Amino acid sequence: MKARACSLGLLALAALAGCKDEPVRSTDVSTLDMLFSLDATDEGNGATVRVRISSPVGDLRLSDGDTLRLGMGGEPLALREVEEDARPVYLAEVESLSGDLTLDLSRRADRSIVGRVIPVPPPIGLKAEPLMGDSPLKLTWNAAPEGNHVLGLVAFGTCIKPLSRTLPNDVGQYEISQAELTPLDPAKPGPCPLQVTLVRTATFQEPIAPPATQIGLYAWFMVSRTVDVSWTP
Amino acid sequence: MRASATENRALRLEERRAACALLCILAPLVLGAASPDEVAPAPPAEPLPELPPPPEPAAPPSAPAASNGKPKERSTVEMARLDAGVMYVRGLKMLGLGTLARYQVLVGFIDLDVVRFPHERLGFEIHLNGGPIGFDENAQVEIGLSGAGLVAPLRWQGRAPGSFVLGVGGTFEYGRPVWLEPGYHGAPFGLARFRIFPTETVGLQTAYRFVPITTNELSLQEHDVELGVSTGLLQLGARVRVDEVRGGDPVRLYRSIGGGVFAGLVVF
Numbered sequence: 001m002k003a004r005a006c007s008l009g010l011l012a013l014a015a016l017a018g019c020k021d022e023p024v025r026s027t028d029v030s031t032l033d034m035l036f037s038l039d040a041t042d043e044g045n046g047a048t049v050r051v052r053i054s055s056p057v058g059d060l061r062l063s064d065g066d067t068l069r070l071g072m073g074g075e076p077l078a079l080r081e082v083e084e085d086a087r088p089v090y091l092a093e094v095e096s097l098s099g100d101l102t103l104d105l106s107r108r109a110d111r112s113i114v115g116r117v118i119p120v121p122p123p124i125g126l127k128a129e130p131l132m133g134d135s136p137l138k139l140t141w142n143a144a145p146e147g148n149h150v151l152g153l154v155a156f157g158t159c160i161k162p163l164s165r166t167l168p169n170d171v172g173q174y175e176i177s178q179a180e181l182t183p184l185d186p187a188k189p190g191p192c193p194l195q196v197t198l199v200r201t202a203t204f205q206e207p208i209a210p211p212a213t214q215i216g217l218y219a220w221f222m223v224s225r226t227v228d229v230s231w232t233p
Numbered sequence: 234m235r236a237s238a239t240e241n242r243a244l245r246l247e248e249r250r251a252a253c254a255l256l257c258i259l260a261p262l263v264l265g266a267a268s269p270d271e272v273a274p275a276p277p278a279e280p281l282p283e284l285p286p287p288p289e290p291a292a293p294p295s296a297p298a299a300s301n302g303k304p305k306e307r308s309t310v311e312m313a314r315l316d317a318g319v320m321y322v323r324g325l326k327m328l329g330l331g332t333l334a335r336y337q338v339l340v341g342f343i344d345l346d347v348v349r350f351p352h353e354r355l356g357f358e359i360h361l362n363g364g365p366i367g368f369d370e371n372a373q374v375e376i377g378l379s380g381a382g383l384v385a386p387l388r389w390q391g392r393a394p395g396s397f398v399l400g401v402g403g404t405f406e407y408g409r410p411v412w413l414e415p416g417y418h419g420a421p422f423g424l425a426r427f428r429i430f431p432t433e434t435v436g437l438q439t440a441y442r443f444v445p446i447t448t449n450e451l452s453l454q455e456h457d458v459e460l461g462v463s464t465g466l467l468q469l470g471a472r473v474r475v476d477e478v479r480g481g482d483p484v485r486l487y488r489s490i491g492g493g494v495f496a497g498l499v500v501f
Contacts, residue, residue: 030331032482056328110331110483211482212330 026066029055031111032212038118038219042097044226049077049101051090059087067106072120073099097223098123113209116217121149121200124225128196131231136175141198141225143172149202149221157231159184159192170200191231199224307436307501309396309428310356310385312348316497317341320472324489326412331481338411340375340491341365348383356383358400366411375411379404381424395429404444409455410476410489418453420446428501436463436501438470451480461499468499 033055040049049070053060061081062068068090070077077092097120105113125142129135137155151170155163161182167174183189200223208216323337342364350356359380366373381402388396400423407417426440439460446453454477461470474491481487 028333030329030482033329033332056332057334 024055024058024060025064026053026060026062026107027064027109029057029060031105031107031113032208032216034060034105034208034216036103036208036217036219038101038103038217040097040101040120040219040221042221042223044096044224047094047097049092049094049097050084051079051103052084052087053090061088062090065106065108069104069106071102071104072097096123097121097221101219103217111209116208118204118217118219119202121147121202121221121223124198124200124223126196126198126225126227128227128229131178131191131194131229133233134178136177137181137194137196137229139174139176139196139198141172144170144200147200147202149200152199152201154197154199155181155194156197157181157184157190157192157194159188159190160194191233194229194231195226196229197224197226307394307430308350309388309390309394309430309501310348310350310383310398312346312438312499312501314344314346314468314497314499316468316470316495316499317343318470318472318493318495318497320474320491320493322411322474322489322491324476325485325487326410326489327478327481327485327487331483331485333485333487336412338367340411340493341368342375342495344495344497350383350385354385354388356385356398357381358383358402360404366408373408373411373416375406375408377404377406377409379422381422393429393431395427398424398426398428400424400426406444410453410478410487412489413451413453413478418446418448420444420453422455430501434464436468436499437461438463438468451478453478461495463499463501466498466500467496469496470494 035054037052037054038049041047049072051068051070053062053068068079070079070090070092072094077094079090079092082089082091100120101118103113103116103118122142122144127140129138131137139153147170149170151167153163153165153167153174153176155176161184163176163181178190181190181194200221202219202221204217204219204221205215206217207213318341320340320342321337322340324335325333326336328334342362345361346358347360348356348358357380360377362375362377364375366375379402381400383398383400385396385398402422402424403419404422405417405419409416422442422444424440424442426438428436428438430436437460439458441459442455442457444453444455444457446455456475456477458473459470460472461468463469471492471494474489474493476489476491478487479485
């Protein structure tokens with residue numbers, strides 16, 4: 001009798017547990033209601049692409065045959081699912097962001113997204129000439145004047161105050177005079193080794209597919225390169 | 234025979250007093266012909282000089298009419314009712330363009346029904362209902378107003394009098410299904426109602442109402458089932474509600490199921 005009572009109790013508990021709200025499954029969410037948040041960073045020592053999918057009912061995990069694929073330059077990227085802040089994130093690690101990304105979501109019972117192209121800022125290819133004498137700091141990189149991105153420049157050095165500015169035009173070259181390199185300690189001016197970083201930041205947002213009008217695809221890119229610059233009197 | 238007629242008249246007067254308590258609320262709506270039940274066995278209009286002493290006062294309406302040994306006459310088709318209740322609704326709602334979301338809510342309601350049969354087989358009814366959707370600071374309101382024409386294909390007397398009534402009409406609703414935005418719509422509906430008095434004091438009534446609604450984007454079907462047990466003026470019952478909505482992208486079925494109880498005053 002006791003065993004039967006225990007069994008019934010366990011069944012009752014299981015039934016009660018079954019009454020709890022289930023976690024969000026991707027099959028419960030319309031493709032048109034999904035928000036794909038993609039962020040990609042490339043700092044020169046490897047690039048990372050993260051995709052998180054959220055919905056009106058919360059972050060979701062792809063399930064029941066729903067499959068996400070990413071490609072870059074025509075080559076598929078290896079995606080793996082990881083947990084970040086208790087949320088599922090689909091992660092790809094590559095050498096660099098060398099081309100536009102393509103996103104595919106195949107679904108059996110809903111709209112699929114096929115070959116959605118997400119433009120990626122072009123590689124930077126930053127170069128800097130050594131600082132000598134009174135010469136300015138000359139920087140050159142791959143120009144992208146048509147790109148819809150923000151270009152930022154940061155210069156570090158042990159003897160200068162960090163210099164940070166946004167460049168208005170991505171024309172592939174820029175000069176910083178030595179006068180702009182403010183000594184950190186006026187008593188101990190340069191020279192000292194410098195590090196210059198150029199960052200392209202871009203965002204992209206569009207509805208995921210018609211007839212959706214809300215933003216369903218949001219991408220954020222940060223491509224940066226850092227070079228060491230020698231500085232001799 | 235005359236003594237019996239007088240008793241009947243006294244009982245009828247008592248019953249009418251009780252009915253007036255509810256019917257006077259909707260007097261403008263129910264003005265019109267009296268029912269066949271009321272006019273058929275009309276008491277004699279001539280004076281009754283040799284009437285015996287008046288009978289004992291009739292029992293209160295809520296007391297069993299059988300206490301004086303005479304069956305209380307109740308309409309098998311008509312009704313005036315005021316009731317209130319609460320219902321627990323749980324199911325799936327649509328978010329965005331087609332996302333399933335689970336929800337549950339407690340719904341309160343007050344109903345007012347008037348059913349009249351000016352003719353033996355033909356009648357009409359008016360129904361009003363309203364109440365809160367949820368009992369917190371985010372509560373919404375559910376309102377309904379409907380009217381229908383009725384026909385009674387089956388209506389019988391005897392030891393267990395009863396009826397089977399069918400009807401069609403139109404309804405205006407706001408707030409149903411409880412998640413739909415905007416939740417107001419007008420629609421036709423159909424109903425079926427079965428009533429029987431198995432004893433002289435107990436009445437049973439069950440009803441089903443079906444509301445089909447089609448909009449440009451969604452297809453709605455509302456099903457209501459009610460079962461009530463009455464004795465005297467008191468009616469207790471249970472209701473089940475099923476709302477089904479098809480639509481969205483992808484097309485899905487969003488089904489809500491509700492169940493609850495009600496209590497009210499009723500005059501048949």
